[in-house]
Amino acid sequence: MFSRTRTFPLVPIASKLCASPLEALYSTHIVGDKPVLVRDFIHSALYHPLHGYFSRRSGSVGVLPNTIKFNQLQGRKAYMRYLNNIYKQSDISWFTPVELFKPWYAHAIAEAIMRTANFSVPLKIYEIGGGSGTCAKGIMDYIMLNAPAKVYNSMTYTSVEISPSLAELQRETVGEVRSHIPKFRVECRDAADQSGWEQVELQPCWVIMLEVLDNLPHDLIYAENQISSWMEVWVEKQHDHETLSELYKPMQDSLITRCVEIMDLDKTNTTNSTAVSTMKSIWSKVYPKPRRCWLPTGCLKLLDVLHEVLPKMSLIASDFSYLPDVKLPGERAPLVSTKKDGSSTDYDNYMEAKGDADIFFPTDFWFLERIDHYCSGRLKLHGDHTSKKGKKRRTITLETSSFMEEFGLPTKTRTKDGYNPLLDDFKNTKFYLSVPTHNTK
Numbered sequence: 001m002f003s004r005t006r007t008f009p010l011v012p013i014a015s016k017l018c019a020s021p022l023e024a025l026y027s028t029h030i031v032g033d034k035p036v037l038v039r040d041f042i043h044s045a046l047y048h049p050l051h052g053y054f055s056r057r058s059g060s061v062g063v064l065p066n067t068i069k070f071n072q073l074q075g076r077k078a079y080m081r082y083l084n085n086i087y088k089q090s091d092i093s094w095f096t097p098v099e100l101f102k103p104w105y106a107h108a109i110a111e112a113i114m115r116t117a118n119f120s121v122p123l124k125i126y127e128i129g130g131g132s133g134t135c136a137k138g139i140m141d142y143i144m145l146n147a148p149a150k151v152y153n154s155m156t157y158t159s160v161e162i163s164p165s166l167a168e169l170q171r172e173t174v175g176e177v178r179s180h181i182p183k184f185r186v187e188c189r190d191a192a193d194q195s196g197w198e199q200v201e202l203q204p205c206w207v208i209m210l211e212v213l214d215n216l217p218h219d220l221i222y223a224e225n226q227i228s229s230w231m232e233v234w235v236e237k238q239h240d241h242e243t244l245s246e247l248y249k250p251m252q253d254s255l256i257t258r259c260v261e262i263m264d265l266d267k268t269n270t271t272n273s274t275a276v277s278t279m280k281s282i283w284s285k286v287y288p289k290p291r292r293c294w295l296p297t298g299c300l301k302l303l304d305v306l307h308e309v310l311p312k313m314s315l316i317a318s319d320f321s322y323l324p325d326v327k328l329p330g331e332r333a334p335l336v337s338t339k340k341d342g343s344s345t346d347y348d349n350y351m352e353a354k355g356d357a358d359i360f361f362p363t364d365f366w367f368l369e370r371i372d373h374y375c376s377g378r379l380k381l382h383g384d385h386t387s388k389k390g391k392k393r394r395t396i397t398l399e400t401s402s403f404m405e406e407f408g409l410p411t412k413t414r415t416k417d418g419y420n421p422l423l424d425d426f427k428n429t430k431f432y433l434s435v436p437t438h439n440t441k
Contacts, residue, residue: 035236035247038350039217039255039297045353046215047162054163056355062092063132063169064099075417076424087339094339096211097318097400097429098135101413101422106138108408109316113139113206114147115407116314116435123147123155124205126310128191128302129212130159131166133173139208140180157184160191192216192302197309204436205310209317213368214360216298219256220330222248223291230293232256235351244351259295262370292330296367303375315372315434318400319363322428326362334361365397365430372434395434403431 031041046053064086073079086095098105117123123143130136136157144152157174161167167188174184189196220233231248238245251257306313326333327348336347338357353359376393401423404410413422 031235031237031244033237035234037253037256038220038233038235041235042350042353042359043217043298045350045355045357046217046359048355051355053353053355053358054166062086062090062095062099063134063173064095064102067102068100070413070415070421073415075415076419076421079415079419079421092339096131096134097422097426098138098210099132102134103138103141104409104412105404105422106135107142108404109135109208110139110142110146111407112316112403112433113314114143117206118204119148119151121203123151124201124203125155125157125208126205126313127157127159127208127210129209129215130161130170130186131210133159133170135208135210136170136184137174137176137180140174140183141177144177144179152183155183159184159186160196161186161188162190164188192298192305194305194308197305200308201310202312204312204314207306207310207313207315209315209319211319213296213299213317213319213363215358216296216302216361218332218334218361219253219259219295219297221251221256221260221293221295222246226289226291230260230291246351255297255300256295258374259297259300259371262300262374263295263367292333294330294332294334294361296332296361296364296371299368300371300375303371307375307377312436314436315432317368317432318403318429319432320360320428321363321365321430323360323362324428332362332364334359362428363430365432368432369395369397369434372432376436392437393434394437395432398431398433400426400429400431 031044036044044052047055049055068082070079073082083095083100113123113125125139127136136159140152140155140157143155157180159167159170161170167186170186171184174180187196221230222233223230230251232251232253234247234249235244236247237243251260306315323335326335327346328334328336328350334350336350336353336357336359337344338347339345347353347357350359372395373393378392398406404422410420410423414420
């Protein structure tokens with residue numbers, strides 16, 4: 001659905017990356033007199049109550065008035081034409097998969113929960129970043145219609161939503177079914193802030209995160225060449241106070257250093273032979289190549305908190321595994337994009353985000369699994385000699401099509417000629433499922 005071009009020059013070694021005065025004028029509101037880490041800049045660019053993208057654009061997440069009747073559409077061309085008309089009419093940024101394929105997308109998630117949930121205790125579901133509330137309503141509808149009455153009657157569904165406007169929209173959406181109202185509540189706060197969680201939940205529960213990981217703040221690290229040490233990237237104002245630039249510092253931030261260790265980023269540097277290291281040193285001098293790497297420190301912080309306050313949680317997360325034609329350099333680099341009149345415009349610099357642009361990242365699901373195991377206590381970092389025994393977890397990553405074929409009803413999203421947008425168009429999305437085991441050895 002995106003039209004992308006690959007045109008981003010490499011950053012010269014001796015220079016800083018800057019945003020032009022006109023483009024950075026607005027974003028300078030979210031950087032004070034002191035430099036900030038890239039993750040703090042991104043958090044403000046997206047979530048600042050006055051200047052943030054999600055605060056300024058209440059229509060950043062779209063709501064379809066009616067369910068799409070796929071079986072009445074001829075095929076892909078008819079579906080794309082239908083979708084383009086919706087985008088032009090609403091001028092919203094995008095429709096989430098759970099919205100496009102309602103109620104079937106949410107029903108598949110509910111079925112996955114019902115197959116493995118422990119119904120000897122009340123069913124508790126937490127959703128992080130619930131968008132329009134479509135997922136919550138769809139799941140509660142499915143459980144009301146398909147689970148034993150005692151399961152539905154005793155269940156609770158809590159949405160943790162940072163956006164006040166979306167929190168209100170969720171209440172309205174779920175409230176369309178009166179019996180859902182006493183079982184559903186929205187807590188308007190940041191799920192990654194542990195102080196917002198009143199107490200540790202010792203009972204089994206489910207956590208749902210749909211297209212949440214892609215908007216979590218990330219950090220950026222930079223190295224001048226192939227063998228030089230990684231540096232933290234900070235964002236600072238230039239002396240004219242109208243432009244922003246990058247500042248590089250030695251790695252000291254705990255979230256960044258833990259992310260690097262979890263990823264084993266410098267593993268190859270310690271295992272290479274002397275001859276290989278010598279060749280790399282020579283090569284880096286002859287053909288120096290700057291390195292940039294984006295780290296999901298926001299994901300690490302969030303999972304750290306969730307494993308602490310919900311130690312028996314089961315997790316279902318869905319997100320983009322890759323993004324096409326990203327302009328920014330670096331591993332796991334984001335798309336910085338805005339949409340107007342149904343068409344997308346991409347920026348080639350994250351510092352150009354001015355409250356009108358979404359910043360979203362691909363999810364490295366291998367990295368996500370390592371972070372999950374680390375936060376649960378199973379994966380130990382180098383030099384970690386704590387006696388704490390981590391709870392083992394069963395994890396699996398599935399293509400969206402595989403998840404829907406296993407738990408959903410794919411026939412409901414199939415057009416007349418057999419084309420199925422849910423199975424055919426979302427090749428760059430995956431589901432991650434993680435459940436605890438009782439084995440702590």
